Amino acid sequence: MEKATKISPFRLSTLLRLETNPQIALQLFRNPTPTPNPSKPFRRSARSYDLIVCKLGKARMFAEMENVLHEMNRETRFAAKEALFCRVISFYGRARMPAAARRTFDRIPSFRCRRTIRSFNSLLHVTLGCGDLEGVRSMCRDLDDYGLTPDACTYNVLIRAQVLAGCIEGAWELFDEMRSKGIAPTVSTFGTLVSALCANSMLDDAFRLKERMLTEFKVKPNAYIYTPLIKGLCKSGELDLALQLKEEMLSDKDLVMDSAVYSTLIRALFRVNRKGEVVGILEEMKRIGIKPDVVTYNAMISGFCEDEKDFDAAFETLNEMVRQRCKPDVVSYNTIIAGLCKAGRWSDASELFDDMPRRECCPDVVSHRILFEGLCDAGEFRKARMVLDEMMFKGYKLGAVNMRKLLEGLLSGEKDRILVDSTLFSVAKANGMGLEDWETVVGNIVTEPEKLKVAKLLACLSMRSVVATGTKLAAALVAHNN
Template structure:
């Protein structure tokens, strides 16, 4: 006779749940921890930690119906009260899944578990709705802050999230004033959100006024994020000298860790304004300050050299990347392919494209579209046809404008049956506008 399996204790269940990687098996294990037990045994005593583990496992796996089953079961527990952080996790799971209504329902349900809601869960809900781009829901919660029914006291984090949801600078200013009226001390994140919004609209004078105000009125020093926002906006506005001054200001503050993002932005701007000779000095400064060039830095240089048609320098940059242990990514190669195509050097573009797998970088849809466009622009419709076949095999399609140019060019040379078959394949994927068929005098009917 086979020996009876050892009973699973609440402690043993915790251990098994931690080790179980399959969320579906974990769900069934939780529901029936002792499958061989008799029906007259006492109910299993689940711990609060066991509920936390299974709910988070199911939430991360987006097994929401199963997660709700466990929540219903937990709601009937009387031996413990669930903690608010668990509900914050549930709200976040729904937010990441773009399910704002479910996130709101999870928040509304918290009191039914005898758990008190605080600004922590409210802020989590706000963030979830913002992630879902449910701006109407965010505004509704903002209006509810003024009611006593909500029972939540907003904090700086609350207003930081609300500021991120603002669609106009006027709304952001109004929110900031409301924050002050509630005697809520703004944080560096508050000012960072305001300055980032101003920089996005290139309202640089206002952005610098906010920067001065945070120092003088609140004794809050700008962080790297604020400086980076300002420097990017200055570079975009071609106010490079001011950007360099801010960079030097950062160097004087030992509390700030000047990173490669700032240097990469400045390098890109130097190329754009025709001051590429100063790039070497910036790279030396990076080395002196212990900032290692990363993929963004090298891609900024590659883009600059491509714009200046200095392709030898482009490949020198690629070699330098390899020496420094920085692997070129698909963006790097797409930039070079686009540069070659712009100069009608389609053979060089095609060679690099075909060499990408050897360089351990797989072409993406942008790679194919860029090369296809370049071949069509150069009148190399035979080569473009080959790339189109490969694109379709990989599930990619060119843009509608590229298809039109391709059809016109190939029609002038005399369309082929393989071309018509490819066009039918594109039509199935809605990549061909109806009037394109008229160019070749054909009609698309049921994919044939």
Template structure:
């Protein structure tokens, strides 16, 4: 029988690119040309003249990327060690940048640092590119002390570029150190490094988040006039959100029109922000105009847009209209998500309509949407606030069964209420459930135990333990 055509290194790269499953991709990489007729008692070296497979750099890049995306880090490290033995080529720095990024996203800072330190051992020179990847990974991991150490020692590794300063400025803005962010902005210019749209976007977003709209607009003007950098959609969105927070709707809509004139793509975040602001300002009648414009400009309302409307109606206690939006979503082929239902459950609980909130939570699976931990916490909180302790105990049992943990503040309120009522049977049952998820604090335990001792007249702690251990 004629042998099957062998997979070439070029063909392997093509196959790896097409394979979506990282496990199957790894099998293919490790054994690109399996023996179709394996010998049951093989010789350790049946064909000593057969040459080993000559993997290409692209194949290594592809498999490392797929394993990284799949968080198969042990296998990824094995492939890296194999690549290190290659003598036909030197790996490109981008491969290690990707590995560092994968570790950063998974909050594995030590492995990100280790990868950066190992780059020279692969006969690959470190540049500012891998240094920036490491800085960004450390920022994602919130390793701010190590982040600072690397920055102070930056000259040992590379000359900073605009990307370096963007990461540093982002770190300052994330920690509310706007003064330091401005100092870095001035420093990069003093070093001849031109700020780019990311630099301005980071600063403008931080200014808007801190209600410094005047400074944000001045910076927008400067970036266009002095630096000849045009604002992108992110900058406009940040400004619109900032304006909506302070109910400057006319200017927010003016910026939205500016985006359309600049041919910038508007996303659901912009429209949802405007819709929410209209509800807050008591102008829900204008929401239809926004939806009409979306249709005219080719933007379909998505779940985020509809959820903004649901939230607006619930805040007005117009639950009939909120359910009307749910029905409209189904007609438009936009399936409500768990947030859609959680918004209504929270609205019902706020108004004390606990039966309707409970009915909706029970009805969610029929509506093809399973309640999550927020659904249960919201209802449990509402029941505790209204001192509906029997129903709260029922919901608590469901939460414990699903391994959902209630909020400690509600737990304390729940136990305190049961102690005040003197319902020892329910209190003991609740304590037993709470012990399974370990969410009751020391002070609440003391209060409950004192009440149990006093009411049940238990003679010693061993009897108390027996009671608490009851199913």
């Protein structure tokens, strides 16, 4: 019999690094030797712990990851590094589990590891990424309690939080504060501010800040600075200036261009009826080695559908994407479906909608709503009802405006009164509308006080544990009919 190969701690780390399946990696970590020796347990290295924790975290196998961390905490030969906990915090952030991320940050000292501003910034970034602006403010108030000093990364997150809250003034105050503390702004700092200024049509201020980057702070603009500026110029109708700014980018040999700039310009060229220049843009991209991505193609599809009404060209763009091994996404199809519906070609829109799964792209809630609205606008209310049934089956909700449009269309003929009732009951069973939507819809479409129907509807609503909704719905019916 062939003798089993002995695995050293170093060899285990190598095997863990090479293993792509997290389940197998965990088995290997648990049982590194084929014949364990109870009197001489295998001593895993800190590197092995780091590798398996990261693999489990990326795979969102959090229970297993926590077990490994618990074992690691019992190790006396080494202490965990703060960088590992930063990664764990990020894993929880990507899974939108901010409470678990906070617990990880709080227990770092229990691993004989000193917390620094680095792990604080990781938690701050996760908190902001989960949309908890108040949590971000609360953490900043606790900075002194942790004995930590903010750095540029801290301020970058805080400035971004102010921008997301719609407070540009607060962002500027933080910018001034970091400078007063001797903390040099980074290109990320300027990128956040420039994007906010452009989004609020403050282009002159954005360009002045771009100039200050170079002259006052000696920070060189990158693509993330230029892109919002070009988008802002295109939005304000200054397309020629946007093209000039693109040339400025090209003249800088150290600046890495990306497809975002070109996608913005392509969409703008379609809007101002300069489609002929798009070919030149695509050729330039090819010449400098930038491959069109899904955003670039979607910009072209949007131009063909919304501006040119050239659906043959839009479908050809889809085919070109497949040829170039760039998979169309749901936005690609939704854009064409919306264009077809607006052009009154609901049959073609329905056909493309049904064909999406075969094209390896499943319709999302937006796809359903676009087709539903298109069918209602075309007077195809029974077909719209079928789309509604599919939406309810998938757990998608429909707003009051669209539901009212369907019901009013069905009510346009007396023969559809039964279909109206069945539609109401179906939506009630699926809990397919919120309370306010129910009040709006029912108050507008019910024309006679039919208590039996109210009772049936209330029963359906009770089945979904929304009795309060049913009570208010009954009140709306009574008020409407009185």
